[in-house]
Amino acid sequence: MNLQKRILASIGLASLFIASALHGQDRPVIAQQLDGFKTPTAAVFSPDGRYLFVVNHAQGESGTLRSQSYISKLAVDGEGEVSVNNMRFIKNLTAPIDLDFSPVRFGNIPKGAIFLAVGTPLVQDEAGRAMRDLGRVMVGIVVLDPNTGREIKSIDIGPNSRLNLKDELSLLSPSSICFDDKGNLYIGESGVGGHMFDKKQVGRPGIWRIDAEEVEALLMERSPKKAELIRTTSLPTDMTFRNRENMLYFVTNHTQGRPSGSVFRISSGQYQGISSMQTIVRDLSALTGIQVMPKGRVLLAGNSGELMFPKGRKDTRPLRFRPRHEFSSPGKIALLELKNGSILIAVPEQSSEEAGGRGQRVSIVKLPAE
Secondary structure, eight states: OOHHHHHHHHHHHHHHHHHHHHHHHTSOEEEEEEOOOSSEEEEEEOTTSSEEEEEEOOBOSSSEETTOEEEEEEEEOTTOOEEEEEEEEEEEESSEEEEEEOSSOBTTBOTTOEEEEEOOSOEEOTTSOBOOOGGGOOOEEEEEOTTTOOEEEEEEOSTTSSOOSBTTBOOSSEEEEEEOTTOOEEEEEOOOOGGGSSSOOOOOOEEEEEOHHHHHHHHTTOOOSSEEEEEOSSEEEEEEEETTTTEEEEEEEEOSSSOEEEEEEEETTOOOSGGGOEEEEEEESOEEEEEEOTTSOEEEEETTSOEEEEOSSSOEEEOOOSSOOOOSSBOBOEEEEOTTSOEEEEEEEOOOGGGTSSOSEEEEEEEOOO
């Protein structure tokens, strides 16, 4: 081999080595696995990115354990390292579902307050029996101070409340909650479990949209005048609002027959029936969480144990780990873009070791900048 060929061969080998190294750097990594949680079902980063809040949903054999759930508060440093700040930051909760932070001030409720959706028909009392009395089950919103955990306000908008959202309808079994940047509030309603009560309730799956000006009325315990139920054909599971597009993204699951999940989006304030929803992907396996990446790619968590991106209307591409990694019953995932452009994904893993999982924990995934 002459000198010129040897030089070209060396350059080629060096290029392959560099490409391989860069390709390895592009892969997601499990940066941390944090233990000590109790059925962590949802994770949410604070608006300033300094904290991660985790909803722990205590379950019994007959339903949610009364007053035994809690919210954990974890600190996030500038490099994306997560550490426990207070594992039981907010205690004595019954059926906490999901939370978001108010983007505006509502009366005497400060900007940044936690709005926590709570309640389910499936509540177990201290004796281990399913609670069937409507008067003993609170379904609604609890407003909390994110710094102290102190309760600011509790609003019952369930079937036992004097408040209605619209046309005598109330919450029955909320599944998720989020705000847009204007302060309009969205509450996912699965509508399941009404048959559990002595006084049977009929649920209507969909997403409640409450205008920002009416959120304040609700906080003053007045029925909102501008509340709308965005009907869905399947049960809404999780949602997120992308302010850059003014779009609400949400996941629904069809539970009759073979469980299947779909993803939709809809423009804020322009709902005109199911036909106005834009389908992102459909007919997947059951889905548990959704986030939108900084450049607009939709990221999904599936009950199969994978994080994935939609690929066409009926397929997905998994987020690939080396070695391969599957999550143990992932819940509602959280996403944070760090100052250096890299991305953190918090994945609550709900299954315990006793249930065949790898422990009730929160995994922190780190991705390079897009």
